[in-house]
Amino acid sequence: MPAYSYVSHLYCPKCSKTYSINEPHNLCVCGSPLLTAYDLDSLNVQYQKSSLRDRAPTLWRYHELLPVKKEENIVSMGEGMTPILPMKKLAEELDIKQLTMKDEGLTPTGSFKSRGAAVGVSKAKELGIKEIAMPTNGNAGAAWSLYAARASITSHIVMPVDAPIVTRKECAAAGADLHLVNGLISDAGKIVARSVEKYGWFDVSTLKEPYRIEGKKTMGFEIAEQLQWKLPDVILYPTGGGVGLIGIYKAFKELMELGWILSSKMPRLVAVQAEECAPIVEAYKQGKTSSEFWPESRTAAFGINVPKALGDFLVLEAIYETGGCAVAIDDARILKEQRHVTRTEGTFICPEGAALFSAVRELREDRWIKPNDSVLCLNTGMGIKYPETIEANASVLKPGDTL
């Protein structure tokens, strides 16, 4: 009988040390994030692509390639299989043959963070974890506290006071133990690090917890399946912690190993950052394999306000290996692009997603993107999570008025 999951073990991408999948782990003893390995050889024989056909449109359709061993531990709110939308008017404007957007707004918490939370919380439940703690720029904390509530797991969340107010409300609604910090996500991270030490909670910070990336990876699986296993030429991704980009890259490698991908090449992966917080872009420009802490970072695209990502070396590896690049866009352009994309295509995207279209514009002008390229932008969440980015001026009428 085929297994529900073909997960095998955790391994360190830096020092290659391995760890068991059956007990809680954070970082490798060498300080690196851990990645999840699967027994792809066994899977290859037993698993049929066609078995996907009758499965529900959630990320759990890929359960063989996810780390949760028993179906009963799944904590789901219907996440995954978000649509890939043609952006025809923008494609024409930018002179690109095929421009699409995968819209992660259509998820239980309105952002792609639902994926990591669904898989991370499910695995935490499987491992018997009762309390989790994390720093967040807002959306991840919202997603993890809501999924934790569904799993009856207690969550302790620390976010910057400047994080989007809506995400604060989500944590409160979920009944999380919510705290704010006068500082950045890196400051929140230090508070969490000290607190987990003190109380013995499980630390689910970005990449300190190994399974969030497995959830994000499903974006890659879906892109492949939805495009009939032919990958786009270019994928752009708004990069803060970079877990989604690392995950998509990991997904494509796994699918290639399974022989499911019909394209011969990896898509060129593009990390897009804000000009006021661009450590990955700076490292890329200098040809480095890791980034430096970015002092006094700030941006309206709050989700990518990450001054130093723990997985920076993995993001840069994915960029270099695929012939991709890294681009920074300033806030004024991001907010202008958000309005333009929404008015043109009707898709009310978040500022992080808007940065991608400015990047496409720039890369097209530089001829790095060619007219015949197929280009996919990964919009990470809904615009309504950032109402403060939109002005809504309107006249106030009396009941007897006419327009």
Added chain:
Amino acid sequence: MPAYSYVSHLYCPKCSKTYSINEPHNLCVCGSPLLTAYDLDSLNVQYQKSSLRDRAPTLWRYHELLPVKKEENIVSMGEGMTPILPMKKLAEELDIKQLTMKDEGLTPTGSFKSRGAAVGVSKAKELGIKEIAMPTNGNAGAAWSLYAARASITSHIVMPVDAPIVTRKECAAAGADLHLVNGLISDAGKIVARSVEKYGWFDVSTLKEPYRIEGKKTMGFEIAEQLQWKLPDVILYPTGGGVGLIGIYKAFKELMELGWILSSKMPRLVAVQAEECAPIVEAYKQGKTSSEFWPESRTAAFGINVPKALGDFLVLEAIYETGGCAVAIDDARILKEQRHVTRTEGTFICPEGAALFSAVRELREDRWIKPNDSVLCLNTGMGIKYPETIEANASVLKPGDTL
């Protein structure tokens, strides 16, 4: 070759007069809303249930039973096939065998209004309409203005000043011509009525436009398909204009006529309203077939603040024909239930959706719902569209602190 749509004509449910599907129509000359008819006999022969199997998870999988004749006119942002979630902890608490929630939060505009807008705007495009106008309590205006933007159709939106601020932002982001009114949706409706007369815009007010209901109807199709064509015993729906409830009822009747439904009975349909705006509940209590205007209506569940629905007689017919009922819940209970459902199940639902769970509670206590009933609540949108309903108190830490 099978047709893309088997739409036949429009008809009046009051006086039976028919109208062409190929030109714009609003109400019947008798003042009643118009409904859409399909050539189900032709469809029955050619259409196979199994053809759904390989279609994308959007509401357009039911295109044969939708009014858009040509695929090229479809204006889509990936709407439909929202998940039906088990609510296990609440089911146990309420002593119900099977309690589920269809979550319409997972849609392009965060509410079920996406469905009506997608089908309504697509049909408007097919009919060559260039400018639309509508009154709204917020979510419908947001959805229609975003879909209109995608279709390059100009939208004129009038909403109460008290409507949720997020929906105002959505209209502005879409580039709609947005106006506020010091009054209720009924006042906004009168302003729109005068304005469409003056400028010749197409009036897409609830049920004055015949195709919104066809979009909403797909919730019924999905419930049937997702539950393997076995319908639940009870479906609860938050009722303002009531289009969703009418639509679900219409969907089940069409599927029964096609012979696809395996259940012998219709689900009992329950209209849930707020106590401070309960015209349908009042009419139901008195056994009437239409409702009276509800003066000075107000509720935190803003989407159901509709003092008099144009389709009230259709809602009441659906309730009576299915052996359903109508229940009113006060605001304090609605907001308490919203917090309880979110903390218990992790689903951050809107106040309108929360009212349903209070209604289940009440109907279970009254033994109207039996322990063996399968009960489905239709949550119409995301809680994040109403951030003002949640308090988020949190301590503010300094970077050096510990929890």
